[in-house]
Amino acid sequence: MEPSAPARQPATAKRDGVRRHLLDLIEQAGPGSALPAERDLALRLGVSRPTVRAAIDDLARTGLLVRQQGRGTFTSPHKITQELSGGTTNAFAVPPAEGYWTSRVLSFRITPAGAPRATRLKLSPALPVLRIVRLRLVDEEPMAIERIDLPAALVPGLAERDMESGNFYQLLRERYDVVVADAIQTIEPTVTNPDQADLLDVPVYAPVLLIERTTRDTAGRIVEFARSIYRGDRYRITSKLRFDSSSG
Structure with a gap:
């Protein structure tokens, strides 16, 4: 055999x-x-x-x-790191992210808030809201697509060029006397659609981080709702955790 x-x-x-x-x-x-x-x-x-x-x-x-x-x-290239550092309260301090950040403004227009945005910003639906969509770049490489909704009355005279570089929260403090104090932020994974993939220079259905943030100032007003997607292959968030006797 x-x-x-x-x-x-x-x-x-x-x-x-x-x-x-x-x-x-x-x-x-x-x-x-x-x-x-x-x-x-x-x-x-x-x-x-x-x-x-x-x-x-x-x-x-x-x-x-x-x-x-x-x-x-x-x-994969080096990832841009954003660190969230635990403070003495339950909130996180937010240091600047790595790299040299600039933006290309894709849309900049004022429209009535409408029901969904009015709910987010705690405004009357008839009040005007400034919506800004911009492509965020780090060292000239596309990193994120960011959509920001602001009460238009909060930022009179704000122009597209103001959103191309610099620190937006610093601009709010220095020009409009609006001092941001805290925010509620959620982070979850998703994938790109064809339009997002084209802007970020990644394949369709590439992994990204969807980040939504509602920001308040020191007077307790909601001053911003932001919805952004960050490249999953180039961006990461790190945090420092503290544990006590109640930690699971």
């Missing part, structure tokens, strides 16, 4: 092996490092190029790898 031939390794097992090898490369390499070409990886690992390509596609969808047309595949 002739010995049976060794069982062929399933395609999924081969792809998992390539994936583990790529994860090792990512861990060893620095942010923005180039990976070997697909052909070289296939020869090194003894698998087909489609198997290598499928493993790379899997890791690109999670944001660990980035494909650049005509250049190759790279590990």
